[in-house]
Amino acid sequence: MASDLLRLTVLGSATPYASVDNPCSGYLVSSGRTRLWMDAGSGTLAQLQRHVRLDEVDAIWISHLHADHSADLLTAYYAALYADIRLAAPIPLYGPPGIADRLAHFLTNSSTRSPVESAFAVHELEDGHRTRIGSLTLTSRAVAHGIPAFAVRIDAEGRSLVYSGDTAPCSNLTRLAEGCDALLCEAESAQAPAEAEQVHHTPEDTGDTASAARAGRLIVTHVGRFLTPQQAVARASARFDGPVDYAAPGATFSIG
Template structure:
């Protein structure tokens, strides 16, 4: 790594499902720690594990952080668990998993263990921790806040070396997100919805943000930079970014698979 306080790498950014240009939601956060690089895998949606080794050997992941347990944000941890047990470098050391309650049970049901295997055996791969308001992950001081989504979802703020990054997870308009993101250097924010046509049906409440709403959240929080993400394959990320820029005067960029920011 460089001398930057932290690095964000986009593994996958497609919303709701993997797409032709990107896996579903998954990001790497890295920072110097104890003479080496500490790596957090932030969400791991479909297709993400296959791309992960482009950026880091998966066995070097120090912690996994899940915003919520919808499949487009977590299901490739099943692939992670297979590699952790059966790849040439297996068995891997158990990885701390920070997530909503019952994460191992959710992943165990998705993994569908073979006869004689127990879903709770995922505990040999992951050491589960439930999100608290504050926790320490290596060099990262992490603050978590529940946001507006049908499944319990936590937005997270990662701080280290005087720099800060906030990840929205999935959310509708949420004062908790604005409070969490206040003054952050970078807001990685979902923009899954488009603005409804005049006279059209409004978007469902408490589910996702439009690009304009993501921009408004960035403006209200006074962040330094906005990166829009989680745009589904049936919408255009550049249009989401333009909508965000209509509400936020700072830099607005689009997450793409392989993109990297240093803070």
């Protein structure tokens, strides 16, 4: 059935701040009755509700703690505990080490620590972390972003989606994406830095990673403000022979 397919819905893909028609990084991954909120950049909680209520989400997975990938966890906390949402149990939250204390630091405004664990059942990621969420199997690998950051491979019913998060080209991402049906890969940088540490992909890097991993298709996301989506797709296509699409806000992709 169509509902059993592995699907990716783009809630937002802007960086480093939301535009009037595009929230920051956030995606809904679904297969059958399983729904995963993947990255929670600013503006994505609003778009998530076009498809699913917060209390219908099976888990949240966060690549790293930059605000354009995680800021809406703060508003999700208030929704979960102090509004019309009634959780049967805290929402499983997978993220980098220290994510619970980071949230509590922002949310606490008194001597009493905010009860983030009442909203989220926190599981800290590590390189090679694997978990099962409903019909989805998630494998996370550490990637090169200058802070603790992770990419994830999601397998369901013989189909596979890999999300880079934010990262420079690195072997962990390439190995994670080996033979995947679709690679959702960032293309933040207009060009590679001459001297400073590289922490993002250029569009050419994105194409190279997809080619090296022998991905079935490439979906370019997190395109920097100095590029248009069309430019990013064209430049990635010069390095990758398969289909290349842009993660436009609101778009849904069937994987595999």
